[in-house]
Amino acid sequence: MLFGPHVTNLGVRRALSPRHVAYYARRAAGGAGVIVTETASVHGSDRPYERAPLAADCAPGWRAVVDACRPALVLAGLGHAGAQGSSAYDQQALWAPSRVADVASREVPMEMEQPEIDALVAGFATAAGLAVAAGCDGVEIDAGQHSLLRQFLSGLTNHRTDAYADRDRLLREVLAAVRSSIGDRHVLGLRLCCDELAPWAGITPDSAAATLTSACHDADYVVPVRGSGLSVWATRPDLxxxxxxxxxxxxxxxxxxxxxxxxxxxxxxxxxxxxxxxxAQAALDDRVCDLVEMTRAQITEPDLVAHVRAGTPERIRPCTLSNQHSTVLDVRNPVVSDEAEPDAGHETDPVPAPDGPARDVLVVGGGPAGLEAARVLGAAGHRVRLVEAAPVVGGALLLAAAVTGRERMGLLVPWWTAELARLGVRVETGVRVSVDDLDTATGDGTAVLLATGSRPGPLAWTGDAPALAAAEFEAAVLAGSVDAALPPGPVVVHDPLGDWTGVGIAEQLAAAGRATVLVTPDPVAGTQLARTGDLAPANARLDRAGVVRALHSRLRHAGAGRARLEHVWTGQSRVVECAAVVDCGHRLPADELWRARPHLPRAGDCVAPRTVYEAVLEGRRAAVEAVLC
Incomplete structure (x- = not known):
C-alpha cells in the first residue's frame, strides 16, 4: 500500500514542517507500507507553488519523517516542474525543452541548453544523495504530468533537433545519475506519464512502453499516470x-x-x-499491478490498512473523490484535508474528543453535522439520541448525492448510519423538536446540540414562473418525480454560486431531454470547479449535453413562458424561453430553535450554509462544547 506524493501546503518556506511529519506519521500508523513525501524541487530554478519543498532545504524534514513513520518505507519525492512551474516567486525564466508556451500560464519558457541540462541532472543526483543520507529508504522521481521530464518525453513540448530530440535521453541520464548517487541498496521509483491523452503528438501507451524498455532499467518500480498540460484534471480527477x-x-x-x-x-x-x-486486492490478484497507491483514500481514512487487517473494512470512512479539500493548488494556499476527515492536514492540532463523564446528549438534526457529532459523542461513551424531522437521515448531503455524477457523496450517509448503530446511538426519524422539547431535555440534565440545517434564501429575481429551489429539485430526483415537480418546457437554471450544484442540475435536466439554459454571472460555468479540477470536464459535459450557457448574466424576471436575462457588465437585456426555474441561489440557516435558545451549541448549516467539510468540523467541535456545558 503506497501513500503517494501530493501537494499539501504544509511546508514552512521551502522545507518540510512538523505538520508534514505528523501527517505522514498518521498514515504510517494506520498501516501504509510506503510513504512518498511531497515532491521536492531538485534545483533552485523551480518553484511551482509558494510552499513547494526544495530538496536542498528538506534533509531535516526527511529525517524527522523517517523517524516518525517506521516501520513504513519512506521515499523522498523529487522533481522539477519546468514550464508548468511559476516565475512569480523567484523572478526567473521557466526551464523547458523547447520554447512552447504552457497552456495554463501562457508563459513562454527558456529553452534549456547543455549547462542547464547538466545542472538538472546533477540536481537530481545531489537531491537523491541528500535524501538517503537523511535516512530515506530511497527516492521517487517525478516524470508524471507536472514535470520537466515529461515535457522532454513529449512531442507536445519537445521540438528539439539536438541530442535531446531523442526524447528518452534526459530520463535515462537522470535515472542513471540517481542510481549512481543512492547505490543499489536504496529504492529508486519512477512516476511516469504513460498517456497524455493527446495522441496526435503526445505520449501514448505505446510510446510509454518503448520508454520503459529503453530508458527505465534503473527504476525499481514504476507508477503509470496519465495527463498533460492539456488535461490537468486527468491525473487525480474528481468523483x-x-x-x-x-x-x-x-x-x-x-x-x-x-x-x-x-x-x-x-x-x-x-x-x-x-x-x-x-x-485494490482484485487488481493485485489479477496481476494488474504489484503495489497499489491509495492516496486520497488514506487522506480520508488514515486507518484504512489497519481496518482491513482487523477484518473491519466496513468501518473505513468512504472517500468521496470530490477533491474539494485534497486538491490544494489554488491561490488561497489551503492546507490539504478532507471533507469527511477534517483532522487530515491538522494532525498537530486536531479537534479534541468530547471526553469526560458519560452524559445523555440530544442531537437535533441528522445532516452531516449532526451525524458526525453523534458519532464522536457515541465513540466517547456518551448516551446519544439523534432526531431528524425528515423520514431519513442525510440532510442536504443526501439530496446533493441524488444528482447524476455526485453519487459518491452519498456514500458517507450509510457509513455514518452504520457507525451510529455500532456505537449504540438512538436514531429517530420523522421527529420534529419544539422549544418546549429542548427545555424539557435540558431541564432533565440532557446536553443538547443543534444541527438543524438550512432553508432556501429569498429569490433574487421577480416573476410568477414555477420555481424549485435546488434542494427541492434534488429531492424530486431522489423521489423520481422531476416531471411532476416541473411543468413541461424549457428550464432555466439560475446559478449565482458557480459551484457543482447548478452544473449538476443542468446536466440532469438535459439528460432527461429538457431544453436547459444555465444562467451564471461568471465568465465560465461552474467557476468554483477550478478548485477541484472539474472546470474543463464540467463545461465539456454541458456542451455535449446541449446545455445553453448564458454567461455574464443574471436572471431578472421569469413568467409567461419567458425569462429576462441581464448582462452583468452592460446591463443589456435578452429573453429566453422559460417554463420553469430551478434556483441554485444562496441558502440561509434554519436557526429558529437556536434563536429561541441561543445558549445551546450549534453546528453546520444552521450556523451558516457551507460545505460538508465545515459541517463535519463543526459537528466535532460542537460535540465537545455540548458535553462541557
Missing part, C-alpha cells in the same frame, strides 16, 4: 471519473515491464482513484 480508471493502462505497462530486458524485477504500482480495498 465524475470512475475509481480505478488507470487499471487497463497499468496492466499494459506491467506486461511491458515483465517482458522487457532488464525490467524483470521492476514493480508496477496501480494509481488512479483506487479507494476500495476490495478493488
Amino acid at each position: 465524475h471519473t470512475p475509481p480505478g480508471f488507470n487499471t487497463v493502462l497499468c496492466a499494459r505497462i506491467r506486461n511491458t515491464a515483465a517482458g522487457a530486458h532488464g525490467c524483470a524485477e521492476q514493480r508496477v504500482v496501480l494509481q488512479g482513484s483506487v479507494v476500495d480495498p476490495v478493488a
Whole structure:
C-alpha cells in the first residue's frame, strides 16, 4: 500500500514542517507500507507553488519523517516542474525543452541548453544523495504530468533537433545519475506519464512502453499516470471519473515491464482513484499491478490498512473523490484535508474528543453535522439520541448525492448510519423538536446540540414562473418525480454560486431531454470547479449535453413562458424561453430553535450554509462544547 506524493501546503518556506511529519506519521500508523513525501524541487530554478519543498532545504524534514513513520518505507519525492512551474516567486525564466508556451500560464519558457541540462541532472543526483543520507529508504522521481521530464518525453513540448530530440535521453541520464548517487541498496521509483491523452503528438501507451524498455532499467518500480498540460484534471480527477480508471493502462505497462530486458524485477504500482480495498486486492490478484497507491483514500481514512487487517473494512470512512479539500493548488494556499476527515492536514492540532463523564446528549438534526457529532459523542461513551424531522437521515448531503455524477457523496450517509448503530446511538426519524422539547431535555440534565440545517434564501429575481429551489429539485430526483415537480418546457437554471450544484442540475435536466439554459454571472460555468479540477470536464459535459450557457448574466424576471436575462457588465437585456426555474441561489440557516435558545451549541448549516467539510468540523467541535456545558 503506497501513500503517494501530493501537494499539501504544509511546508514552512521551502522545507518540510512538523505538520508534514505528523501527517505522514498518521498514515504510517494506520498501516501504509510506503510513504512518498511531497515532491521536492531538485534545483533552485523551480518553484511551482509558494510552499513547494526544495530538496536542498528538506534533509531535516526527511529525517524527522523517517523517524516518525517506521516501520513504513519512506521515499523522498523529487522533481522539477519546468514550464508548468511559476516565475512569480523567484523572478526567473521557466526551464523547458523547447520554447512552447504552457497552456495554463501562457508563459513562454527558456529553452534549456547543455549547462542547464547538466545542472538538472546533477540536481537530481545531489537531491537523491541528500535524501538517503537523511535516512530515506530511497527516492521517487517525478516524470508524471507536472514535470520537466515529461515535457522532454513529449512531442507536445519537445521540438528539439539536438541530442535531446531523442526524447528518452534526459530520463535515462537522470535515472542513471540517481542510481549512481543512492547505490543499489536504496529504492529508486519512477512516476511516469504513460498517456497524455493527446495522441496526435503526445505520449501514448505505446510510446510509454518503448520508454520503459529503453530508458527505465534503473527504476525499481514504476507508477503509470496519465495527463498533460492539456488535461490537468486527468491525473487525480474528481468523483465524475470512475475509481480505478488507470487499471487497463497499468496492466499494459506491467506486461511491458515483465517482458522487457532488464525490467524483470521492476514493480508496477496501480494509481488512479483506487479507494476500495476490495478493488485494490482484485487488481493485485489479477496481476494488474504489484503495489497499489491509495492516496486520497488514506487522506480520508488514515486507518484504512489497519481496518482491513482487523477484518473491519466496513468501518473505513468512504472517500468521496470530490477533491474539494485534497486538491490544494489554488491561490488561497489551503492546507490539504478532507471533507469527511477534517483532522487530515491538522494532525498537530486536531479537534479534541468530547471526553469526560458519560452524559445523555440530544442531537437535533441528522445532516452531516449532526451525524458526525453523534458519532464522536457515541465513540466517547456518551448516551446519544439523534432526531431528524425528515423520514431519513442525510440532510442536504443526501439530496446533493441524488444528482447524476455526485453519487459518491452519498456514500458517507450509510457509513455514518452504520457507525451510529455500532456505537449504540438512538436514531429517530420523522421527529420534529419544539422549544418546549429542548427545555424539557435540558431541564432533565440532557446536553443538547443543534444541527438543524438550512432553508432556501429569498429569490433574487421577480416573476410568477414555477420555481424549485435546488434542494427541492434534488429531492424530486431522489423521489423520481422531476416531471411532476416541473411543468413541461424549457428550464432555466439560475446559478449565482458557480459551484457543482447548478452544473449538476443542468446536466440532469438535459439528460432527461429538457431544453436547459444555465444562467451564471461568471465568465465560465461552474467557476468554483477550478478548485477541484472539474472546470474543463464540467463545461465539456454541458456542451455535449446541449446545455445553453448564458454567461455574464443574471436572471431578472421569469413568467409567461419567458425569462429576462441581464448582462452583468452592460446591463443589456435578452429573453429566453422559460417554463420553469430551478434556483441554485444562496441558502440561509434554519436557526429558529437556536434563536429561541441561543445558549445551546450549534453546528453546520444552521450556523451558516457551507460545505460538508465545515459541517463535519463543526459537528466535532460542537460535540465537545455540548458535553462541557
